[in-house]
Amino acid sequence: MLRWTDLTQIPEGFGPSVVTLGNFDGVHRGHRAVLATVIEQARERDAQAVAVTFDPHPVAVLRPDQAPRTITPLGLRLDLLEGTGLDAVLVQEFTAELAGWTPERYVEEVFVEALGATAVVVGEDTRFGVRNSGDVSTLRALGDKHGFDVVVLKDLGGDTRWSSSQVRELVATGDVAAAAEILGRPHRISGTVVHGDHRGRELGYPTANLPQEMGGLVPADGVYAGWLLRLDRPEEDAERVLPAAVSIGTNPTFDGHQRRVEAYALDRTDLDLYGEQVGVELVERLRPTERFDSVEELLEQMAHDVERCREVLTSIVPS
CATH class of the missing domain: 3.40.50.620 (HUPs)
Structure with missing residues (x-):
């Protein structure tokens, strides 16, 4: 083109x-x-x-x-x-x-x-x-x-008109599944992986952190099931698209203040993604961001989140 x-x-x-x-x-x-x-x-x-x-x-x-x-x-x-x-x-x-x-x-x-x-x-x-x-x-x-x-x-989309404004509203509320119905694919945000607090690695869930200036509309805070796309790799590369659990928010359990987008590639602790261009495609919002009283409670919830992500993504082919 x-x-x-x-x-x-x-x-x-x-x-x-x-x-x-x-x-x-x-x-x-x-x-x-x-x-x-x-x-x-x-x-x-x-x-x-x-x-x-x-x-x-x-x-x-x-x-x-x-x-x-x-x-x-x-x-x-x-x-x-x-x-x-x-x-x-x-x-x-x-x-x-x-x-x-x-x-x-x-x-x-x-x-x-x-x-x-x-x-x-x-x-x-x-x-x-x-x-x-x-x-x-x-x-x-x-x-x-x-x-x-x-x-x-004429306007398309039947009783519900397909529009960019509608997509923005849905993404802003975290309803990425409904937004995907209009988009015809999962909503994507992207950027170059940067260093974070390395807290995820310490907890056993290393994450790829997107920069503050990322591309695409960031949805409501919460935990999402999605895909981590390694955009620098060729499309046929088996390591290009990885199932992921995505956290968007300020990490209130650790009194965080900066809003972040972090993606954990399921079952992968061996990845070094710093400096890579990645996309995060959001399939479904699992829950809102919560503050936990202890790290143990957080870890228990994170394990549950990972299993829910696995369930959601198992039957879906990434875009």
Whole structure:
């Protein structure tokens, strides 16, 4: 898949293409249904399937105090978009200057001149251009003027609309299982493994600690069943994906104050993961974070948590 971060990187004369526009945060099942239509239309027209997206999220520029927390960092978002079968993705840096473009200018410079669009696929609630002044009727009028078709898709997801906002709400409450139903895969957070207090190793449960600046939306505190992905390893490596118990919180039993994400690879005390890029995929929240009166009580609960993780993960194939 071709990846561009500026209009100047698009080859002159590129096209014809079928284009869609969106933030695609999470690349959830609703997004993938839209992208499947883009790809289908492109194949029928002997054209390139292209998605246009933004970084950062437009709200982060226009109304920073209301900016949504990012579900998937840009790198993962692009990998997920590539997995849909798209031919190219244009990531536009969203700036105040770009926000001031009229719908007409945006369509002409991006869809028509740069991408040679023969069709544009959008949802029925699509808005674009300065102050969101462009809508589907605007796009259709511009399509008539410039010679491209407009394919409008209705909301997807049945009675419950699939949306990035809904995923954020579910993850924030710790309901990662319900979030996975919308995402079509477990929610992932990622980062480079750093040193912690080494307390887990002392207790017999060594953990991979993610940095404070990690990628992806961190869910509510608690203990989760999940997968530890060693992202530096090839996909066919048997050691790349490991079942894990994941703790998110401040370690209240030890009077901790810093919120952390720690993953214990089940039954593995031999791993040295420091400096590795890892992903933590969260399958199910087992319980909230608790403060225990003694280390012995904590160890008893941790043993129970590990067994529950084993039960949850035994019948699941990692993504």
